[in-house]
Amino acid sequence: MLTNRRSSRICCLDLDTFFVSVERLFDPSLVGKPVVVGASPGKRGVVTSASYEARRLGVHSGMSMADAQRLAPNAFYVPTRHGTYGRYASKVKAILERYCPEVRTASVDEFILDFRGCEGLYRRPEDTSPDATIERVVREMRQAVQDEILLPSSAGIGTSRTIAKIASGRAKPAGVLMVPSGSERDFLAPLSVRKFPGIGPVAEANLNQAGIQTLDQLMTLPPGPTRQRFKGLMRQVDGICTEQRVADLAPERPAFSEHDRKGGVVGSISNERTFHADVGNLNKLEAQLLALVERVCWRARNRGVLARTFTLKLRFSNFETLSRSKTIAPTNSDLPVMRCLRGLLLQNLAPGRAVRLLGVAFSKLTLEGQQLSLPYDRGGRGDVSMAVDAVRDRFGYEAIRRGAAGGRSRWEKRSPHDGGSEATEPDQAANARKV
């Protein structure tokens, strides 16, 4: 029996090669050519977005720029344009909201729309069914995005967010695909297990090793140890086909208005940086740490949150990565956070080891002003910090910089393994603002 709750009314609209498409708006000569958006050539980094022409040459997102250039030396390489893509995503969302009362942003290039209850609103005499009405509206909406902002996108429609998401991928490029209620199993069966959200490279390898390539093979495993091993996954896939609810809508993101049961704030805030060249000099690492701490503290203050747990992330030259965290009194002030993380840095930096990546993360967040009886460290947020924040609020983070963060550290304390000779210029291009 088909109830309205089980109808195909959830839509996922996904912008096709989004970053590449935006770059083509800025430079129309790139249309029809292989385009790769990512780190600046010559810098450490990976491909963020590759046009279909570049994909035909073997380039895909996540690949190192070095590999991409080897495969496609004649492609057009464009550095990532921070901030710009978000503005285009907002324009897209505004269009979608004309067509659907419930639009959620799932990521910078992906939106989830809930059309439940809208069939009557849009129905036309020529529509052969409520499903046909919704599919027609989604096609019109997709075309509006194309015509008004010149951005291609694809849309999938299904009974749940997961089906809609997979369908949008099958609809690319520039298509619309509806998966009618009841046909989920037939739709999923022939697909590679990797197409299912949540199955990544590791799970895929495990499944393949067990002889499972397709979702059909997964869903029809005969009783036995293999079935036992993957029963959690089977339940997940099966649930998508049979569950009588449509509960997996995207949470609105950012989710900082959401509180957990204990009044905390859901989520974390982090920044990390891969250096252009590995850094072994402790003073320089401390200066970089300070720069990261200042930035994340600033972001926390902007969101009005305090953090209790502070995590330091280190990645060494050989790509070995470790994280060390410490929980202290809630704060968002540079000084106590720096004290905490500097301690972790000194404890975990073996002499002679060069650092490739340094990262800082804040978690166990609470709203500022809510820490009733908890000790709350206000140290370091004096008039100077307030003034610095005020400038940054008006002109952006990069408008002002504490002396120590850019050069020599005020927190310095020479150590035995100090005095390395590596180049330590931070990878400025990663955060360069282009207009």
Add this chain to the structure above:
DNA sequence: TCTGGGGTCCTAGGACCC
């Protein structure tokens, strides 16, 4: 010139308390 950066979620062991 191998391997980004922002996140979320899950697991698992140990400490500690009752």
Add this chain to the structure above:
DNA sequence: TCTGGGGTCCTAGGACCC
């Protein structure tokens, strides 16, 4: 004092997503 268990917090790591 021969060995129990919950529950919760903290920490570390890893899979996954875009």
